[in-house]
Amino acid sequence: MKKFINKGLKLTPQRAAIFEYLDGNKSHPSAEDIYLEIKKRYPMTSFATVYKTLEALKSRGDIVELSVDPGRRRYDPDTGPHHHLMCIRCKKIVDIHKDFSLKVPEEAKVSFDITGNHIEFYGICPDCKKKGGVENGSI
Amino acid sequence: MKKFINKGLKLTPQRAAIFEYLDGNKSHPSAEDIYLEIKKRYPMTSFATVYKTLEALKSRGDIVELSVDPGRRRYDPDTGPHHHLMCIRCKKIVDIHKDFSLKVPEEAKVSFDITGNHIEFYGICPDCKKKGGVENGSI
DNA sequence: GTTACTGCAAAGCTTTTGCATCCCT
């Protein structure tokens, strides 16, 4: 929570609820997840407010947007360098805090200015392993 | 083209055009890119057909869906293991064919069955470097 | 002749936006 306040943003009850929900959150929630959770405490909260707040936080660098889950954006309040492992069945995402020190090939380095990297691991989580079934993933 | 035909799918002119366009294609096109291109040769082609064909190819494992570009899915006919570098300004994607042999941390390995991984590099491409400007990326 | 594919249009989801009102500072 500390990291969000006093940054020039007005602290409204809705935002406070969003900040509090995100702070330390390891679930990589989607906008809808956040909306539904916030609504429990502040039923007046609208979807637009959630999206606008996420956009504000994102552009301030207080959260990052994940594109691992095709079809919906997920948000991560952990802005430090780390990677993710997503269950291809239930879309659960867990953090991989490990430094892989990736060396980009020379050809790419000379033409592009590389600004970052992100590794996505795919797999089946323990819960889904128990249930069985079929899936088809994406990169 | 060879890799797509005779797989139980009916070969219609629309599909032939899609197969031909995708074969060896390194541009990582979106469904719309494909649709617009195919339409030049087969103006009757519909968006639905493109999506349905992509779905068919995807479920047969003949193409992979990339989730690097938030907001739109991109398709890659190169189904071998490789990674990608995307320009955060123009969304251009280039291949990174290099084996990084990533070792997943033990904690993750024991709980998940890891099925794959994919590295996304982010950067500014040569064309966009010339133009200058500001951006804000996502992971 | 079957069966699968096509095209159209409608619907489904997620995300964005305009605008009047509200309320934090």
Added chain:
DNA sequence: AGGGATGCAAAAGCTTTGCAGTAAC
């Protein structure tokens, strides 16, 4: 008081789907 934030509803993207007609095999 001023300016940013809220909420509503409409709109905008992208993707999926139902269905009748059509074409590949």
